[in-house]
Amino acid sequence: MSRVSNQAARVLGMLRTMHVIREFEEAAGRAWHAGHVRGSVHQYVGQEAIAVGVCANLRPTDYISSNHRGHGHSIAKGADPVGMMKELFGRADGTCGGKGGSMHIADFSIGMLGANGVVADGATIAVGAAQAIKILRQDRVAVTFFGDGAINRGPLMESFNWAKIYNLPVLFVCEHNGYAATTRTADVTAGEGFVARARSFGIDGESVDGNDLLAVDAAAERLIARIRAGGGPAYLFATTYRHHPHNTRDTGNYRTQDEIDRWKQKDPIARTTAWLLSQGVAQEEITSIENEARALIERAFEAALVAPLPSPSAAYTDVQDVGAPQ
Amino acid sequence: MITEMTYAEAARLALEQEMERDPRVWALGEDLGPEGGLAGQYRGLQEKFGPDRVVDTPISESMIMAAAVGAAVAGTRPVAELRFADFALCAADELVNQAAKIRYMFNGQSRVPLVTRQAVGMRGGTAAQHSQSTEAWWVHIPGLVVVTPATPADNHGLLKAAIRCDDPVVYLEHKGLWGMKGPVDPDAGPIPLGKADLVRRGDDLTLVTWSGMRVECAKAAEMLAREGIAVDLIDLRTLWPWDREKVFESVSRTGRLLIAQEAVRVGGFGAEVAAEVGEALWSKLRAPIRRLGAPRTPVPFSLPLEEACRVSPEQIVAAAVEMTKGKT
Structure with missing residues (x-):
């Protein structure tokens, strides 16, 4: 390790997180198909560079909010994959005690304010958190991750306007994977899309290849530094692709194999690996990172299988203080 | 002060x-x-x-x-x-x-x-x-x-x-x-949530209400008093949680429950109060529970139309009189 640059060491750390996310997502998909996970699972495979590249520039005290495809964001911000896997399995010691499941993972201890089952609602909540940062005069930023499907929801437009007029410390990260669930976003979007919409509210930022970890990292670094300095909201528009269908219930028959194969050629993990090798990082080192990630997730899977289910009485707790269910 | x-x-x-x-x-x-x-x-x-x-x-x-x-x-x-x-x-x-x-x-x-x-x-x-x-x-x-x-x-x-x-x-x-x-009292502290206000005390009938309808109910209670009908007027103040204890105590004493709300009667909160009281206190009821509320229409603009959708003190009085007919 001493032989490689600081930059390569940093990227190696990010690659480790990308592998953890990928292994987690593949295991979550297998677990769903095996009947261990209820509901559905929206896998982040193929998009890992965005969560990892952005969160590498955040502090534990910074906030993130996420969407229905949120596992990668949580792991990148520092959530424990074992607790998360248990949550997917509906276990008592899951991240949210089995009450949330795949689409409702939050970990406030690391500033992860929640995945979200309602498209664009993570963004509006992050803007509210940014307003609290301003009111409380804190040195924090809020980052929200959402997909291109969110750009046709009115509340997202409200959140752009709001973030700008109050000059709030928030980064809007649009992960453009091309599909709003199973519909091509371009087919249902008027005008020039996300960047033009953000700009129309006076919010600018950067557009990057979301499968290029170094590009995401560099853009996020610049934008987050600007936000921390009081520059107000910014956007990061990252083009990417999800290797899997919308969720585990979706057949994905609206995409051609050719399209999927072309995007797999641009896989962010493979590209990061190639760059590291070019920087003199040894293949064995990379292989060992990959193996560690796989072993970690295998342990998470095994732990989740045997973890205790919640007591039915837990269904009645944490509803509210005043007027709680009897 | x-x-x-x-x-x-x-x-x-x-x-x-x-x-x-x-x-x-x-x-x-x-x-x-x-x-x-x-x-x-x-x-x-x-x-x-x-x-x-x-x-x-x-x-x-x-x-x-x-x-x-x-x-x-x-x-x-x-x-x-x-x-x-x-x-x-x-x-x-x-x-x-x-x-x-x-x-x-x-x-x-x-x-x-x-x-x-x-x-x-x-x-x-x-x-x-x-x-x-x-x-x-x-x-x-x-x-x-x-x-x-x-x-x-x-x-x-x-x-x-x-x-x-x-x-x-x-x-x-x-x-x-x-x-x-x-x-x-500007120095008064918070009023506990979930506690109703017993506005007026009477043993013939329990009149439950909340929000703006409290005013109409107070007028109705006054009119009823003049006719010799004494009502417990309860303003719930908080609807969730609501003060079951106070309402149940009152209905146990009066045996009659009338609920008045400004909201549409169908599926309104009065239905919840009526059902809870009916389930818990049916053996103590001396008359069927009654609910007054707006018809299931949007709120109209013109005054006579709006008034046709309002619960009036007179309607409350009429319902109470009917419920207490032959009271002992």
Whole structure:
């Protein structure tokens, strides 16, 4: 390790997180198909560079909010994959005690304010958190991750306007994977899309290849530094692709194999690996990172299988203080 | 020192006191600064606390509610003014899917200590989109507290309690009450949520109400007294949780329950009270439970049409007289 640059060491750390996310997502998909996970699972495979590249520039005290495809964001911000896997399995010691499941993972201890089952609602909540940062005069930023499907929801437009007029410390990260669930976003979007919409509210930022970890990292670094300095909201528009269908219930028959194969050629993990090798990082080192990630997730899977289910009485707790269910 | 003030002034005072007491409390909504709110219930507060703590917002109901949600989980205690309860429906997603569920979904990692103020009810021909009584909508949502103050003193004490509550509170002020005057002790603390007010004591019939309908019920109770019918008049004040104990004690004594609400009668909160009392106290009832409420129509504009949809003191009296016929 001493032989490689600081930059390569940093990227190696990010690659480790990308592998953890990928292994987690593949295991979550297998677990769903095996009947261990209820509901559905929206896998982040193929998009890992965005969560990892952005969160590498955040502090534990910074906030993130996420969407229905949120596992990668949580792991990148520092959530424990074992607790998360248990949550997917509906276990008592899951991240949210089995009450949330795949689409409702939050970990406030690391500033992860929640995945979200309602498209664009993570963004509006992050803007509210940014307003609290301003009111409380804190040195924090809020980052929200959402997909291109969110750009046709009115509340997202409200959140752009709001973030700008109050000059709030928030980064809007649009992960453009091309599909709003199973519909091509371009087919249902008027005008020039996300960047033009953000700009129309006076919010600018950067557009990057979301499968290029170094590009995401560099853009996020610049934008987050600007936000921390009081520059107000910014956007990061990252083009990417999800290797899997919308969720585990979706057949994905609206995409051609050719399209999927072309995007797999641009896989962010493979590209990061190639760059590291070019920087003199040894293949064995990379292989060992990959193996560690796989072993970690295998342990998470095994732990989740045997973890205790919640007591039915837990269904009645944490509803509210005043007027709680009897 | 007890002071006469209006329902709107009482709420203004409560918010001012809570903002002085706790720097995490702030307010946001349309027209809070220059206008001071629909009824002056925010007047002067922006001058006193500055535009970051009394925030004038765009007409963006979703974002008003979402900002309150996000800021509540991030350590503040927002008061989100939605003006008309009708407009709050534009923010129903943020209130129902986010505010009410965050604590539960995330297993208690965060509370959502926000108050959303929404003006309900008919007032002088505001018609179908500015007059609704929506309380039952919110009572149906686990996680929410629903408060319906009906006097100046209650609007002072209950707003304080709502702001100090760690749960999301839907705080429904009645537009018809804004100008109503009454005694308020400015030094009074919060009024506990979930405690009804026994407005008037009588053993013949229990009359349960809340919000603006308390005024009509008080008139009706007076008229009934003149006819020799003594009613327990109970203003629930908080609909979730509601004061079962007080209502059950009263109905156990009177054997008769009449519920009067301004909201549409079908699926209204009165149905919940009636069902709970019916299940628990059926053997003590001396007459069938009755409910008075609006017909299932939108609120119309023209005065005779609006009046045709209002519950009047005369209707309350007529129902009470019928229920107590031949009382012993």
